[in-house]
Amino acid sequence: MMDNINILFPEIFLSLSILSALMIGVFVKNSYEIVTKLTYVILILTAFIIFNSGAGKVEYFSDSFIKNPFVDFIKILILLSTIAVLNMSQSFIRNNKISKFEYPIIIMLSILGMFFMLSSNDLIIFYLGLELQSLSLYILAAIDRDNIRSTESGIKYFVLSALSSGLLLYGCSLLYGFTGSINFEIISSELNSNNTGAIFAMVFILVGLAFKISAVPFHMWTPDVYEGSPTSITSFFSVVPKVVGIAVLIRFMMSPFKNIILEWQTIIIFISISSMILGAVAAIGQSNIKRLMAYSSIGHIGYALAGIATGTLSGYSSTIVYMIIYVVMNIGAFGCIFLMKKEGKYVEGINELSGIALLIILFSLAGIPPLAGFFAKFYIFMTVIENEMYMLAIIGLLTTVVSAYYYLKVIKIIYFDDLKTPLDLIKNINITGTIFISCIILISFFLYPSYLNNIINAIFLNQ
Amino acid sequence: MNFPILSTIIFLPLLGSFFIFLSKNEEQSKSSIYVSLFTSIANFLLSLFLWFSFDVNTEKFQFVEESNWISGLIKFKLGVDGISILFIVLTAFITPICIISCINSVKSRVKEFLIAILVLETFMIGVFCSLDLVIFYLFFEAGLIPMFLIIGVWGGPKRVYSAFKFFLYTLLGSVLMLIAIISIFWITGTTDITQIYEIKIPREFQYILWLAFFSSFAVKMPMWPVHTWLPDAHVEAPTAGSVILAAILLKMAGYGFLRFSIPLFPVASEYFIPLIYSLSIIAIIYTSLVALMQEDMKKLIAYSSVAHMGYVTLGIFTFNQQGIEGSIYQMISHGLISAALFLCVGVLYDRLHSRMISSYGGVVNHLPKYSFIFIIFVLAGLGLPGTSGFIGEFLVLVGVFQKNYLVAILASIGVILGAAYMLWLAKRVVFGEVKNPKISNLKDLNLAEGSILSILAICVIFFGFYPEPLINTMSVSVNNLINNYQVDLIYHLTSSK
DSSP, X not given: OHHHHHHTHHHHHHHHHHHHHHHHHHHSTTTHHHHHHHHHHHHHHHHHHHHTSOSSOEEETTTTEEEOHHHHHHHHHHHHHHHHHHHHHHHHHHHTTOOOTHHHHHHHHHHHHHHHHHHBOBHXXXXXXXXXXXXXXXXXXXXXXXXXXXXHHHHHHHHHHHHHHHHHHHHHHHHHHHHSOOBHHHHHHHOOTTOHHHHHHHHHHHHHHHHHTTOTTSOTHHHHHHHHSOHHHHHHHHHHHHHHHHHHHHXXXXXXXXXXXXXXXXXXXXHHHHHHHHHHHHGGGOXXXXXXXXXXXXXXXXXXXXXXXXXXXXXXXXXXXXXXXXXXXXXXXXXXXXXXXXXXXXXXXXXXXOOXXXXXXXXXXXXXXXXXXXXXXXXXXXXXXXXTOHHHHHHHHHHHHHHXXXXXXXXXXXXXXXXXXXXXXXXXXXXXXXXXXXXXXXXHGGXXXXXXXXXXXXXXXXX | OOSOHHHHHHHHHHHHHHHHHHXXXXXXXXXXXXHHHHXXXXXXXXXXXXXXXXXXXXXXXXXXXXXXXXXTTXXXXXXXXXXXXXXXXXXXXXXXXXXXXHHHHOOSOHHHHHHHHHHHHHHHHHHHHBOBHHHHHHHHHHTHHHHHHHHHHHOOTTHHHHHHHHHHHHHHHHHHHHHHHHHHHHHHSOOBHHHHHHHOOOHHHXXXXXXXXXXXXXXXXXXXXXXXXXXHHHHHSOHHHHHHIIIIIHHHHHHHIIIIIHHHOHHHHHHTHHHHHHHHHHHHHHHHHHHHTOSBHHHHHHHHHHHHHHXXXXXXXXXXXXXXXXXXXXXXXXHHHHHHHHHHHHHHHHHHOOOBGGGOOOGGGTXXXXXXXXXXXXXHXXXXXXXXXXXXXXXXXXXXXXXXXXXXXXXXXXXXXXXXXXXXXXXXXXXXXXXXXXXXXOOOOOHHHHHHHHHHHHHHHHHHHOOHHHHHXXXXXHHHHHHHHHXXXXXXXXXXX
């Protein structure tokens, strides 16, 4: 029993820290600053604890939790990207008067939920983690209480997401009914192509997960929520829950749904292709940069799903590489959006951007070599073609041409057009530093492009 | 020799652009110009050194560099043979000329412009050095970024449309090539072309892979009917951009055919000869006729480029020594001549801000030096004996005659049409009465313009009378290419039965 608690230490540490931060927030006046600083410390310490918790695969609490290098890696990725997002959104939070101490605490709570989701090895823990994460995200979307659009986006997100959680829960109960267990390993051994009811359940669970990663046709909430939420929250939404969603999907494919690859593969291919096409086509008409980023993230999820659709370890690892590069690009892109300020107000229209960093990030998002975005796509299509899914590869690469169009449109606005009124010059070392780091990663990636791949492959082999 | 000379030639311009990036913003951008000139000329000298130390008697790749790149699967492999070395020298030669030409013509954001040119040089040389399909693709595509910015930021009034057209056309062609490259990796287990030459791609895959590569090269070449991006891009690009586009970017496709399409897919190359011939003939005759009708000097030269590239594709797909040598010669000489013609148009445009033929006439009365040089290049462009343009066209036609009479006769009609539009251009711009009163106020060539144009003129005439250095460099490699092609063809045709 004590061993189990040792292994659960990151989660325990995080929950206790959240509770104490909550206490400080309640009893200290104007506690936003101190709680935020404390949040950094907590997140870094948690990452450190996970990093030092040792490799190897362990299952505990009667096999309902799992700890393996893959899960640990994703957890550290979540923590680091959260720190980056929080760090660069500070000035935005203060200027928009949403500096409430609940803000960082709820973010930490959602991370706790994600940890449980990732570590879950049975359906109940999984659902608990998912709900903790989702509820925190609804609140975050509506954190700007006095802003009608923020509140609206919170409600919208809540209603639609609750529906999808319901479907997912229905799928879970069906799965339990048809396999007689909630444990992933047992489900996996019970499932086969003849078990029609369980396949039905699999479809429901996929729908729920596809909603969380905003894959087409369950993407409708994304543009509205992205646009309505405060930009600091949008940047968090576009990065962290996406990574977790993809990672959880991979966990499901590798463990409970391992034996019904043929069944789920068709579904994943379909949502992957439709996400790529919609992400490319629908973004063309957007004039709001946050809506554009929403559609672009839908498209990117489509490419990531193409890696999962192969159903092989190399496919999964290329998906994770894709997500890491996606995180770096998105953090950089939102950093640039935080810098867009005119006469003291934050602007969102895409004819008001500037910066050489954004140039690099946009070309990388479009997947033009020698930037990191190209290698992300390259690895994905390597595995896709290895598995002879030529249709998926051709459609995927053709949609990159379409999506290049709208990234180029943003570049055109920055570089080719004359700005009518110049943007305010913001000097904020937090934001520029983050953008700088992400640009350096994107540019220098081509020097040693297999570095990330080797790490991820090693992680998957140690599963 | 252990010194990594190819990497140095590739990455020296990048280093230079990095220094320019770090330098301070100043009004005149003097230091940026000096740094960029210094790097590009140093690079040219290095490439000359490479050419002199190149052994012309072996068909093997020389100066090969290899290092691990993607987890042992894909190597960062560089090397040159007799074909690619000429293009490297051409690239390194044209870049300093572009930089000198932009001193007069680029007025805003000079520093950024120089960075773009130098970065582009890195990518272009990288294309010609790479011995690995993925590296080739990387450099081939990466060149789009600086060229897109050069057209879009420093271009003319319709620059946005042209830049987008250029970028999206080329990208669309190239993504299909990427699929083909990845497929080759899974068919043969490597993307190192020297190994793929040995392994031989199975016959049934060759057709579709050839088409995928063709889609990319045909757009880049450009072949009819996907040539429409070129006139737009040329017209709107600044002078230096047009020069690079015509002189080097178009040659990447011809080089790609020689380096990849033919050796990797010999059966498909043989199979698709009729397609190539018909497209080339249409390109030669149709675009020559279109060029006759142009009002805009840059557009006229752009269409003439499409026609000249038609000779190149014809020559490549003759698969005989004269044809292929002729097309390589044509590419090099077109690189010099079209660069010079665009510079000449740029000279007039800088003075009068018009590219329309109708705004000129009788230029010879006031700009004698300019007119003299312009006429040299016009004559070279139509392939007058004694200029490098003649040798290329002549060799190509000799090659084609051995293959197919009809095609050769049709191609010869293009020579006449070429003479027609070029001479008519000269007549309307240089000779005749001075209709536009502004012309009498124009100044003749200044030192920078005069020197770069004279250097180009000397090269064009020198290689017109003495083709030996170029032919000598390439002949062993070309011979090897043809031999391997025939051996492969026989191998595939006999083994598949």
